[in-house]
Amino acid sequence: MQHDDVIWDIIGNKQFCSFKVKTKSQNFCRNEYSITGVCNRSSCPLANSQYATIREEKGQCFLYMKEIERAAFPARMWEKVKLSKNYEKALEQIDENLIYWPRFLRHKCKQRFTKITQYLIRMRKLVLKRQRKLVPLSRKVESREKRKEEKALIAAQLDNAIEKELLERLKQGTYGDIYNFPVYAFDKALEQQDAESESDAEEEEEEDDEVMGGSFYKSLCLMIEKVFYSERVFPFVQDVGQREFVAEDEVEESDLSDFEDMNKLKTSSDEEEQDESSEEEEEEEVQASRSKGKSPANGSLVRKKRAYVEIEYEQETESASRRRTT
């Protein structure tokens, strides 16, 4: 005979129930036929001989009923009724099948059925939305790719490639007139080329350009120098490599003995120096700001060629020392 109370007494409180899950606040029932998932006297499928549940299989809901008359036949114990897909009709079906059953079971069955239909609807909606696909990474492949990337980076030599490309674009003239050198210097160079035309015109052009430099101010200074000191302007100095031995007096201008001339020289050269130095300072600053101080200090080069005189002044400071002693 089915003694529900005895069964409950044993599995519910005193001894072991394999479906029971104990947590701090509550006990749960893991039995698949349980109608609520909680371990209770009224919702334990083992301790109630008249019991009903709703279960869902592949989107279809079924009503399972257990009756005391079939308690002796475990194979036939649960009666399975397929519920209609229409929500209201299914509720009517539940009512119809569980007529005269305890209120608790009827209510819980309907609640469970509602929950199940709700989650089925949500599942169907989610499938239509965007689904996130997780793509597994293979560690071997990833490390291999990383290695290949490093080697490719080394082989690429990016900085060189970029610089080369930019220089090529400059040569081809895609930048137009922006990076041009001062026009008259260029024309002068061209004239000189036409006059001589010994070697290739390109080589000379390149040399000229190289010599004149890129930045505006630098090229201006150097151009002035070159116009006066260039070997090409004075056609009588034709042999470039030949050595000429010159007497010392003619070269050394700083050894001037004449005091007046020295003064004159000094003031004029000083003025020039000041102007030039300020200009060069500016130019150096501009260059430094543009290229992080990598440009050579061209001011020194220019200063060397110009003649200048150094004069030291001595001042007597005896009065100060005398005062201190007394």
Place this chain on the structure above:
Amino acid sequence: PKHTPPGTTFPPTFSVSEIKNKQRRHQMFMKLKQEKRKQKMQLKKKRRKEREALGDKAPPKEVPKTIENQRVFDETTVDPEDEEIAFDEGTDEFSAYFNGLTNPKVLITTSDRPRGRVVKFCEQLATVIPNAHVYYRRGLALKRIIPQCIARDFTYLIVINQDRQTPNGLVLCHLPDGPTAHFKVSSVRLQKELKRRGKAPTEHSPEVILNNFSTRLGHTIGRLFAALFPQNPQFVGRQVATFHNQRDFIFFRFHRYIFKNEKKVGIQELGPRFTLKLRSLQKGTFDSKYGEFEWVLKRHEMDACRRKFQL
């Protein structure tokens, strides 16, 4: 050597790996290596002397084999004078851009819930690419975003995918109905993490350098990148964006340059840097299920040969 049993001939006929004692084995190995190195140096010296002796008549120096040298010839390599390809390029999806009809307008967005570096990466990309807008993706489906973008005249859609707060994927979609390219992103360096960095990129449109895109596929990808930037770069800004393809990895760099003289140019890196590897190219706009894939990375086929590259 200590291990020569009496009666054997010189040189000893044992291999270094047979010695059981680790220290002695190591010593013998070092000795062996030294010997080899010595012989190699001698050989080198001899060769150099011979070369100098011959002077002009010396045989030309042998070029060392690199992967680029040994690359398997790809039949889809583009010939500069190929008419068919020129015609193709005149009529493909980028022709509108290259004929100057459209101005690029780029929309940058991420996958759901962007975090950390991805957000910063998006912002920096937006400074690098002129006329780019970053929009927060609020779980919207790409298929619904795309018609809206087309309606608002966007030409490009960039979606940055993330994995643990770093970007790891990039979907580049050319908008009216252009090809969609999906890349794997690696080694991202944000502006803060670069050494010797210049100041922030200005609003001028940069120039574009595309290196080593030689095959037909490479050409398509190259044009895809080129169309991101406005047609007429502003040389005043002196900024250049480089996409350099090396062994199927596309390196992106953003520099500011200055010409010191005719032969020298200085470059300074601004802007983020990252590497891309193409994973798939699809004909229409983004449609992962029903799209027509022009090219897909198939690892087993393509990684089998070390000297074969697709781009």
